[in-house]
Amino acid sequence: MDFALRASRLDSLLLRHQQWWRFNVYAGAAATHLDNHNTLRDYLHSLSHADIHDLQGDDQRLLTALRPYFEPATELAELINITPAGPQLSPQEPPKGIPGRKWQQINAFIAAQANMHRPVLEWCAGKGYLGEAISQHYQLPVTALEIDPHLVAAGNARAKGDLPLRQIIRCDVLTDDVHQQLTPTQHLVALHACGGLHQRLLRIAVAHNSPQISLAPCCYHRFNGSYTTLSQQLKNSALHISSSDLRTAVRQTNTARQGETSARRTLQAWHLGLRELLPLLGADKTTNLPSLPQHWSKRSFAEFVQVQLDHKNIRHALPSGLADFEQAGWQQLHRAEAVDLLRMAFRRALELRCVLDSLLFLEEHAYQCTLNAFCSPTLSPRNLLIQAKKRQ
Ligand SMILES: C[S@@+](CC[C@H](N)C(=O)[O-])C[C@H]1O[C@@H](n2cnc3c(N)ncnc32)[C@H](O)[C@@H]1O
Structure with missing residues (x-):
């Protein structure tokens, strides 16, 4: 399927099913959202915490599981199917200082390249690890651009032996300064x-x-x-994507650290439990509550409730039976996570719409493009690779 057709089908699918992916279950309406979808609701409510966790981390498995109950699942599965790039490089130990996961991503990125023979300009390079690996693998000169002076200094300290073949330049790519770093023969990598x-x-x-x-x-x-749409084709679409939609596009936690996920879930459950408690304290269930930093998850539910009430100037003694409200919060979180799988079902489609917008923009400017998944989603969920060559 060519990119234009895929983009047009994805766009109309997203437009038709906005009620599923623009819906925030954590805002409290999860119970009524599925009122006219009994089999879907029963299926989602039957899922254990482990089932939900598994399905959250694997787009295709999620769509396969939803297919009998959820009409858009079949077309979504077809449209988000992206060919993996070819064979990987044989595994090597990361050079000193490069984190293991980043090194594996770099190797997968390099292995997926159709060819590299031009001088390289690396965009938003951090310490320039990718450029370092490319210059060593292909013996190519690499100029890397990075805004953060500490990363530039650390990267150049690593590159010392490779000068002038490799250097990192401090540059804000959003300013006009970037133009002077471009030459007519470069391969731009990011x-x-x-x-x-x-x-x-x-x-x-x-x-x-x-x-x-x-x-x-x-x-x-x-x-x-x-978000600014780049391609003419998607500029003509009736679908307007907001920043919060784009957050949905990257909402996949399978590489988040377990401790972070557990802290986030605890605070979410407590938040929901507190909402149930508020009417007993004379406050509205929908009172705007601030989010607390993750370290609060190490405290108790009672402390969490107290600090939120203080913050809101709600002066009321805490009732007995607080544990029931905490329990209710955890149950609501479980239900919300189950129903949120429907939004997750559109996650990759939203991501792909952005990527296809970039591809169509390049095609509209005479580039010949390919799109592959360069690494497994467990190594990085951001695993889409656009490769483009200017037509002669
Ligand atoms: C997500 S990191 C990726 C770094 C590196 N490419 C990697 O994969 O490890 C994005 C990088 O962009 C840099 N950055 C942010 N804004 C920038 C700008 N305006 N110009 C240049 N670099 C920028 C950040 O400092 C950061 O190092």
């Missing part, structure tokens, strides 16, 4: 450049007629005041 930063890369590449691009995008909502 691993996990966030939303507005990779859109900038694409615009700059088009403006400079850059001959080759390899881009693994991430965090579509970041560095984007509001």
